[in-house]
Amino acid sequence: MSSNNGRMRVGLALGGGVARGLAHIGVLSVLEKAGVPIDCVAGTSMGAIIGAAYCAGLSVDDLRDIAARTGWWHVSRPVFSVGGFVTFKHLERWFEDNIGQFDLRDLAIPFAAVASDLNTGERVVLSEGRACTAIRASCSVPGFVPPVESEGRILVDGGITDNIPADVARLLGADYVIGVDIFVPALRPRLGPFSQGIAAIETLVRACSCRAG
Numbered sequence: 001m002s003s004n005n006g007r008m009r010v011g012l013a014l015g016g017g018v019a020r021g022l023a024h025i026g027v028l029s030v031l032e033k034a035g036v037p038i039d040c041v042a043g044t045s046m047g048a049i050i051g052a053a054y055c056a057g058l059s060v061d062d063l064r065d066i067a068a069r070t071g072w073w074h075v076s077r078p079v080f081s082v083g084g085f086v087t088f089k090h091l092e093r094w095f096e097d098n099i100g101q102f103d104l105r106d107l108a109i110p111f112a113a114v115a116s117d118l119n120t121g122e123r124v125v126l127s128e129g130r131a132c133t134a135i136r137a138s139c140s141v142p143g144f145v146p147p148v149e150s151e152g153r154i155l156v157d158g159g160i161t162d163n164i165p166a167d168v169a170r171l172l173g174a175d176y177v178i179g180v181d182i183f184v185p186a187l188r189p190r191l192g193p194f195s196q197g198i199a200a201i202e203t204l205v206r207a208c209s210c211r212a213g
């Protein structure tokens with residue numbers, strides 16, 4: 001498949017990686033400076049947040065500005081429930097306040113977020129519906145963040161089934177896919193409950209990704 005001007009279409013597959021996912025902004029900056037056009041994006045977890053914002057028309061500078069003034073308290077709250085101990089319901093409001101309210105079908109650049117069906121273990125590709133709800137589902141790590149109910153499914157973090165959704169980018173029409181994997185081993189021991197919690201999430205996603213592969 002080629003674009004209207006005859007060139008091959010380029011897609012991005014942005015993986016999850018908790019706060020480290022902000023590195024995706026740097027990747028977008030490098031690609032823009034190199035003149036590489038982006039025709040579609042598939043994202044998982046933090047990759048879904050950055051990808052959806054970029055496909056909605058935000059510039060790299062806009063993304064950097066939003067990232068600089070956003071902390072965990074803007075998108076999450078502690079909660080005590082059987083589904084997890086951190087809620088991302090505030091993520092939806094933050095997303096709509098900072099990125100916008102829109103349906104995934106209406107984005108300037110084709111985009112899909114990846115989540116996982118908690119009951120079946122299947123990958124779920126979200127390419128329509130409220131963007132903020134799809135993003136929250138893609139970020140909801142089971143056991144840590146309560147899942148999202150959508151159309152009869154219980155949805156959790158997409159990293160469990162497809163952390164680097166390259167084939168989803170191909171489904172969106174890409175001929176070439178640039179996959180961005182930001183999971184790297186920690187250089188030093190994780191100290192403190194928050195850092196250890198992040199490490200546990202990363203280990204869970206890596207382990208599930210290896211099984212899925």
